[in-house]
Amino acid sequence: MSDYHGVTGRRAVSLVARREITTRGREKGFLISTGVSLAIVALIVVLPQLLGFGGTETYDVGVTNRAAVPVAEAAQRGAKAFDAEIDWHRVTPAQGASQLASGDLDAVLDGRRIRAQEEPDDALINALQAADREVRVAAALQRAGVEGQALSDVLSAPALAVSTVEAVDDERDRKGNFAFVAVIFLYGQLLTFGYLVASGVVEEKSSRVVEILLSSVRPRELLAGKVIGLGLLGLAQLLLIAVVGLGLAMALGALDVDGDILVAAALALAWFVLGYAFYSCAFACAGALVPRQEELQSATLPLTLVILVSFFLSFAVLDDPSGTLAVVTSFLPMSAPMVMPPRIALGEAPAWQVIGAILVTAGSAIALIPLAGRIYSGAVLRTGSAIKLRDAWRAARS
Amino acid sequence: MLELIDLTRRYGDVVALDSLSFSVAPGQLFGFVGPNGAGKTTAMRIVLGVLEPDGGSVRWNGGPIDLATRARFGYMPEERGLYPKMRVRDQLVYLAELHGMPPAVADRSAGEWIERLGLSGREGDRVEQLSLGNQQRVQVAAALVHEPDLLVLDVPFSGLDPVGVDVMSGVLSDIAARGVPCVFSSHQLELVERLCEAVAIIKDGRLVASGTVEELRERGADRRRVRVAVEADRHDWLAAVPGAEHLDDGPRGTLVALADGTPPERVLDAARAAGTVSYFSLERPTLTDLFRAAVAA
Numbered sequence: 001m002s003d004y005h006g007v008t009g010r011r012a013v014s015l016v017a018r019r020e021i022t023t024r025g026r027e028k029g030f031l032i033s034t035g036v037s038l039a040i041v042a043l044i045v046v047l048p049q050l051l052g053f054g055g056t057e058t059y060d061v062g063v064t065n066r067a068a069v070p071v072a073e074a075a076q077r078g079a080k081a082f083d084a085e086i087d088w089h090r091v092t093p094a095q096g097a098s099q100l101a102s103g104d105l106d107a108v109l110d111g112r113r114i115r116a117q118e119e120p121d122d123a124l125i126n127a128l129q130a131a132d133r134e135v136r137v138a139a140a141l142q143r144a145g146v147e148g149q150a151l152s153d154v155l156s157a158p159a160l161a162v163s164t165v166e167a168v169d170d171e172r173d174r175k176g177n178f179a180f181v182a183v184i185f186l187y188g189q190l191l192t193f194g195y196l197v198a199s200g201v202v203e204e205k206s207s208r209v210v211e212i213l214l215s216s217v218r219p220r221e222l223l224a225g226k227v228i229g230l231g232l233l234g235l236a237q238l239l240l241i242a243v244v245g246l247g248l249a250m251a252l253g254a255l256d257v258d259g260d261i262l263v264a265a266a267l268a269l270a271w272f273v274l275g276y277a278f279y280s281c282a283f284a285c286a287g288a289l290v291p292r293q294e295e296l297q298s299a300t301l302p303l304t305l306v307i308l309v310s311f312f313l314s315f316a317v318l319d320d321p322s323g324t325l326a327v328v329t330s331f332l333p334m335s336a337p338m339v340m341p342p343r344i345a346l347g348e349a350p351a352w353q354v355i356g357a358i359l360v361t362a363g364s365a366i367a368l369i370p371l372a373g374r375i376y377s378g379a380v381l382r383t384g385s386a387i388k389l390r391d392a393w394r395a396a397r398s
Numbered sequence: 399m400l401e402l403i404d405l406t407r408r409y410g411d412v413v414a415l416d417s418l419s420f421s422v423a424p425g426q427l428f429g430f431v432g433p434n435g436a437g438k439t440t441a442m443r444i445v446l447g448v449l450e451p452d453g454g455s456v457r458w459n460g461g462p463i464d465l466a467t468r469a470r471f472g473y474m475p476e477e478r479g480l481y482p483k484m485r486v487r488d489q490l491v492y493l494a495e496l497h498g499m500p501p502a503v504a505d506r507s508a509g510e511w512i513e514r515l516g517l518s519g520r521e522g523d524r525v526e527q528l529s530l531g532n533q534q535r536v537q538v539a540a541a542l543v544h545e546p547d548l549l550v551l552d553v554p555f556s557g558l559d560p561v562g563v564d565v566m567s568g569v570l571s572d573i574a575a576r577g578v579p580c581v582f583s584s585h586q587l588e589l590v591e592r593l594c595e596a597v598a599i600i601k602d603g604r605l606v607a608s609g610t611v612e613e614l615r616e617r618g619a620d621r622r623r624v625r626v627a628v629e630a631d632r633h634d635w636l637a638a639v640p641g642a643e644h645l646d647d648g649p650r651g652t653l654v655a656l657a658d659g660t661p662p663e664r665v666l667d668a669a670r671a672a673g674t675v676s677y678f679s680l681e682r683p684t685l686t687d688l689f690r691a692a693v694a695a
Contacts, residue, residue, distance in 0.1 A: 015495055
């Protein structure tokens, strides 16, 4: 006989949490998913640089007749206005046809026609059309006797100045990209770790180990330990992805990682914590209601759908980050964790909305925890068949 | 001392336990038997606090049981339960710590039980990689690793090969000899009879008999019985003995029940008069006999 007298609630929670972290964290599946996530974030950062998205596109144009040369020259001069660069050289019609076919040329200027293999980019067409107009206008003006300084004044008049009522954020596109990536990872992380909580509960239920566990710890402590342990693991994974992603983006010059972005990243992590607190309890209940892994998919379907809808809503919000939809979905606990981070990143969320959304989501999670604890307690030991939510609720009361 | 007092439990309309009471003394190996569905698992789950009773109570050393007391109990559920993907040693250390053992002590104790139960060399394996017999051994270790003050085992012998049964019997006897009461349920009544000092027989959630096997014999079997094997020409030799009743013919001979006042020698004399006697013995009722009688009543 010995004199160990059980564990305190806090020690039980920390033991359970530690087991989740050490066993899940060492699982091959977890390590692979971390690697895949890092690869994805690296691709997102590196690919646009390699493919030249968002930069200027270079087009090769063949010119078959002397008359079209001024048009090609004008197009080359004016291409910059269309985010394009145009190189041209003379070709025979036969060369033009074969180089179009081989992809060496993007278009051939053939008299009054533009020939191309497939439908050419708008930027190229617009540049060529504008150049053609310029050449003809210049010819018409010369015929009308406008020459010398007067002619060049007309042709190279300064472009119209653009001024906006609201200040233009030069970084807006890049912040938008950051917000887009943040939403994707928040979505993936909430879904993955919510599901991990549910399947962990089912594992304990279907292997019946829960019966041994519950003879030494309370259901609430088991639930809390599992949720906290997996949450910490999810947060650590997300943090790693954020550090690697931002580090790469900074190193490659894809994103100017300033204080705004760092704050936005930190807030995105904080929103993961809030969203996870809200969803994980619900996922734990879904897991407690079914006896086998095979039935988990259908039990978690409603939750998965809610996350998916929130995910799509956050794209709508990305387009119009200060609209009515954005404000409304910020105050719903199921969508706020995915809607708020992009709004914050874009600088479109007033402080009162940020604070309000945090209070609503955190408050909902705190209110949900005892409910989840009760449903979990009522359901987790009933291993025979699936349990109705109402029965689990009643079972816990008795 | 473990006491179950008037335990009652219903599942909907089904009465699983109906005012069940019995007690288990320190150091006692206690057999808990009954037909399938009699309520054994329900009673054990209530003792471990895994289930709440609708009525009645369980007391340990005279007091009510809370979570801290319960952490000192060892439990092996009927539906075996371990984390399939967790390694044997990690699993045992984890369970020991959950029951309140300090990490270093938990680790040492896990090592001792791994060795004791013949799992050396397997401590790094995942439970799902083990044979069923070895999984069962880990399950036993899980119940014992935190040095419990009370052991509750639900059908611990099912699924064990004869060597496993011997190991398990030895472990239980040792634990009981240290003063730890061991309650276990089983359908292997010969084993229960051999191991246990006391038994409880339940049926439909009610206690139908409890006490030492000897006490049950005295109470349960109202007639003495003899078994006799005789090579005789005639089969009606027994008819000459008043108060003797033919029960059945087994491979070891004829089973005869004796009325009070009929001494066994009278049967032997009649048998010898009829032919050559190759076997004669007084039959003590086995636990199986007592069980059948108690459950049939």
